[in-house]
Amino acid sequence: MNSQHDDVIAVDSAVPAEVSELDKKSRREKIYTRAIEGRFQRLRLYTGWPLLLGYFLLPWLMWDGREAILFDLPARKFHILSLTLWPQDLILLAFILIIAAFTLFTVTALWGRLWCGYTCPQTVWTAIFMYIEQRFEGSRNQRIKLDQEPMSWRKLRKKTLKHCGWGLVAAFTGLTFVSYFVPARQLLPDLLTFSADLGAASFVLLFSAATYLNAGYLREKVCTDMCPYARFQSVMFDKNTLVVTYDTDRGEPRGSRKRFASKESHQGDCIDCELCVQVCPTGIDIRDGLQYECIGCALCIDACDSVMEKMGSPKGLVGYASENALAGQKTTGIPPKILGYIAALLVMLALFTSSLFNRSLVDISVSRDRGQLYLPAAGGLIDNVFEIRVTNRSDEVATYRIEAVGITGASILGEESITVLGGELFELGVRLRADPSNLPFPGTPVLFRAVSIHHEAIYAEAESRFIRPAL
Amino acid sequence: MSNFWSGWIILLTVAQLVATLWILLGNRKKPAEEIKTTGHKYDGLEELDTPLPTWWVYMFVSTIVWSVGYLALYPGMGSYQGLLGWTSTGQYEARVAKAEDQYRAMRDRYLALPVEEIAFEPKVRKMGRRLFGNNCAQCHGSDAYGAHGFPNLADNDWLYGGSPEAIKATLIHGRQAAMPAWQAILGDAGIDEATQYVLSLNAREADPAKAAKGAGHFQAYCAACHGTDGKGNQLMGAPNLTNGIWLYGGTADQIAHTLRNGRNGKMPAFNETLTEDKIHILTAWVYGLSRSSTVTATAANL
Numbered sequence: 164m165n166s167q168h169d170d171v172i173a174v175d176s177a178v179p180a181e182v183s184e185l186d187k188k189s190r191r192e193k194i195y196t197r198a199i200e201g202r203f204q205r206l207r208l209y210t211g212w213p214l215l216l217g218y219f220l221l222p223w224l225m226w227d228g229r230e231a232i233l234f235d236l237p238a239r240k241f242h243i244l245s246l247t248l249w250p251q252d253l254i255l256l257a258f259i260l261i262i263a264a265f266t267l268f269t270v271t272a273l274w275g276r277l278w279c280g281y282t283c284p285q286t287v288w289t290a291i292f293m294y295i296e297q298r299f300e301g302s303r304n305q306r307i308k309l310d311q312e313p314m315s316w317r318k319l320r321k322k323t324l325k326h327c328g329w330g331l332v333a334a335f336t337g338l339t340f341v342s343y344f345v346p347a348r349q350l351l352p353d354l355l356t357f358s359a360d361l362g363a364a365s366f367v368l369l370f371s372a373a374t375y376l377n378a379g380y381l382r383e384k385v386c387t388d389m390c391p392y393a394r395f396q397s398v399m400f401d402k403n404t405l406v407v408t409y410d411t412d413r414g415e416p417r418g419s420r421k422r423f424a425s426k427e428s429h430q431g432d433c434i435d436c437e438l439c440v441q442v443c444p445t446g447i448d449i450r451d452g453l454q455y456e457c458i459g460c461a462l463c464i465d466a467c468d469s470v471m472e473k474m475g476s477p478k479g480l481v482g483y484a485s486e487n488a489l490a491g492q493k494t495t496g497i498p499p500k501i502l503g504y505i506a507a508l509l510v511m512l513a514l515f516t517s518s519l520f521n522r523s524l525v526d527i528s529v530s531r532d533r534g535q536l537y538l539p540a541a542g543g544l545i546d547n548v549f550e551i552r553v554t555n556r557s558d559e560v561a562t563y564r565i566e567a568v569g570i571t572g573a574s575i576l577g578e579e580s581i582t583v584l585g586g587e588l589f590e591l592g593v594r595l596r597a598d599p600s601n602l603p604f605p606g607t608p609v610l611f612r613a614v615s616i617h618h619e620a621i622y623a624e625a626e627s628r629f630i631r632p633a634l
Numbered sequence: 635m636s637n638f639w640s641g642w643i644i645l646l647t648v649a650q651l652v653a654t655l656w657i658l659l660g661n662r663k664k665p666a667e668e669i670k671t672t673g674h675k676y677d678g679l680e681e682l683d684t685p686l687p688t689w690w691v692y693m694f695v696s697t698i699v700w701s702v703g704y705l706a707l708y709p710g711m712g713s714y715q716g717l718l719g720w721t722s723t724g725q726y727e728a729r730v731a732k733a734e735d736q737y738r739a740m741r742d743r744y745l746a747l748p749v750e751e752i753a754f755e756p757k758v759r760k761m762g763r764r765l766f767g768n769n770c771a772q773c774h775g776s777d778a779y780g781a782h783g784f785p786n787l788a789d790n791d792w793l794y795g796g797s798p799e800a801i802k803a804t805l806i807h808g809r810q811a812a813m814p815a816w817q818a819i820l821g822d823a824g825i826d827e828a829t830q831y832v833l834s835l836n837a838r839e840a841d842p843a844k845a846a847k848g849a850g851h852f853q854a855y856c857a858a859c860h861g862t863d864g865k866g867n868q869l870m871g872a873p874n875l876t877n878g879i880w881l882y883g884g885t886a887d888q889i890a891h892t893l894r895n896g897r898n899g900k901m902p903a904f905n906e907t908l909t910e911d912k913i914h915i916l917t918a919w920v921y922g923l924s925r926s927s928t929v930t931a932t933a934a935n936l
Contacts (some may be wrong), residue, residue, distance in 0.1 A: 519850060532771070532775055532776050533772070534772050534773060534775060534781060535775070535781050535782070538781050538782065539782075539883070546779075547779055548769075548776055548779070548781075549776070550776040575776060576777070577779070577788070589775075590763055590764070590767060591777075592771065592775060592776030592777030592778060593776075594775070594777045596777050
């Protein structure tokens with residue numbers, strides 16, 4: 164261990180400094196994963212299903228006569244349940260992304276790559292595709308044999324069925340994704356009758372094809388070669404981070420032996436069955452130590468546990484453990500880095516909540532009429548004409564009172580209250596009349612205000628200038 | 635674009651494509667058994683010298699193939715127009731035509747209905763307001779209350795009549811007002827007397843003696859258009875001079891100026907700018923302005 168970097172796992176002790184095995188592969192070798200069952204795989208099912216169901220079913224949920232979640236890009240409106248977000252609310256999206264990032268950092272620092280192993284769509288969809296593959300082509304050994312066989316009717320049938328299955332899942336994934344932008348109830352019938360909008364249809368095709376390629380072919384390459392998180396997650400790790408590890412002290416020296424055969428004194432618990440390598444979706448050997456390719460899916464834990472059970476040895480030769488726990492050291496307190504992550508997370512959550520609830524439900528913008536700078540009116544008064552745009556950002560019809568503040572005795576001619584439908588923009592010409600003696604400057608600032616007549620707290624202001632001739 | 639510059643652009647484009655292809659294929663290495671390194675070593679990390687993955691090379695080549703097809707179909711090679719004949723103007727016009735088709739159907743539904751019936755439809759008010767903002771507000775103001783020389787459209791005082799037919803005729807054909815200049819005929823004294831009479835018509839302070847003389851001038855020269863009672867004539871667009879509403883200002887000086895020099899108000903014809911359905915909706919919007927319950931007639935500009 165490198166004593167200079169106590170808080171960081173010294174990677175060079177785990178991975179040799181020279182070029183690693185994976186990098187040396189100039190051609191990628193196809194990974195045939197072996198299916199395995201176990202408590203962590205059950206856990207992955209329990210976390211995966213609700214997320215999947217949510218993803219596939221949410222576009223069908225209705226709310227007040229429209230889709231509950233709809234990102235309406237042409238109208239520049241995002242509907243999330245009763246909430247409607249406008250382009251001006253983009254800052255909220257930034258907050259959400261920052262919150263997501265800090266949640267990820269905190270979780271990673273504490274429990275390692277939970278995101279990768281349990282919730283990342285790449286992992287989940289790869290698992291679905293592997294399941295389909297196994298259903299139609301059989302177990303790991305059967306698949307390896309099948310791929311080496313010359314083409315036959317049997318092989319063609321199995322391959323066709325697999326690709327049909329993949330295609331079906333991919334098509335539904337693409338369709339569902341686009342359904343968040345185009346109402347599903349309109350998109351699905353349109354697609355089935357070949358009358359869908361070309362843009363929407365192309366995007367369904369694009370996302371389906373991307374799903375098919377990602378989960379069917381690219382698989383672990385996305386994690387090892389493309390994903391930025393995989394590359395930088397190690398900076399969040401410390402010696403207390405839970406990672407999937409092989410207990411070297413207990414396992415080594417490895418060696419095969421018969422079931423329930425009492426091992427010789429010099430032998431470790433590892434029987435070198437390589438099951439942990441065969442089940443690994445990224446094709447690594449966990450016994451080589453912590454590697455950035457490891458997505459923390461715990462398949463090797465379940466594989467090893469099943470073997471240990473058969474061998475009559477205690478489980479957990481491969482398991483979730485922190486470096487400190489393995490070394491038998493106790494964890495002392497929460498490190499400042501994690502406290503920092505949590506603090507940043509809390510601050511962002513507070514900012515997000517307050518901006519969400521304090522965002523204005525009405526917008527106003529004012530522009531001066533370009534035709535005339537000012538107009539003389541009866542009694543030596545001066546008129547200025549403004550164009551006012553009031554946007555009702557709520558979902559309900561609202562009536563607003565238009566006020567002009569800042570000039571003594573100034574009055575609005577004509578309409579002083581407007582009714583705007585939910586989510587609509589209302590344009591209004593407003594003529595303001597003022598006494599020149601109340602106008603201290605050639606361009607006197609004037610504040611236009613739209614106040615909801617039902618909720619005085621809902622209002623918006625915009626400044627403009629009232630222009631008068633030289634006195 | 636001159637032939638030289640056209641040729642220059644073609645040369646640059648082709649040279650760049652060829653150079654890219656050469657860099658890509660000329661530097662291509664076969665996947666070696668042994669992994670080479672560039673010899674750079676930092677903190678125990680070595681920089682590898684692996685060839686580009688095959689799929690990457692193919693993707694690169696396919697972009698070059700794509701560019702050849704693209705340059706054949708679209709204008710990219712100097713002044714060559716491309717096989718598809720695509721232009722940005724053409725694309726713009728196609729989109730405008732598409733939008734027109736889309737909204738035309740909606741407006742045509744209103745075209746079939748009389749102005750009085752649709753004047754207060756919220757949709758018509760919204761569309762009308764937009765049309766007004768784009769075509770009329772420059773002169774009549776965003777609020778349609780007019781300006782010096784441009785009539786208020788919301789006060790129910792009409793120069794050429796406020797019936798749907800009259801408003802529509804104004805929009806389609808425009809109006810050309812012609813108030814002659816009377817300086818040469820009336821002279822300075824006559825202009826002053828006529829001014830005093832017009833003031834008296836509005837029950838405003840006027841010199842009675844001058845006003846009496848002015849009445850004579852009025853009956854002789856003005857009554858033909860403005861009527862013997864000065865209440866105007868909508869057939870000729872002659873304004874009512876008795877209601878305190880002044881298109882060109884109502885001070886004695888401004889009235890005298892109008893008398894002396896005449897006025898030539900012009901409302902442009904919109905039959906070539908706007909389609910029939912748009913004019914119909916605009917008519918309904920203007921018609922509704924002075925009749926809507928929320929719009930109150932306001933004091934005129936003096």
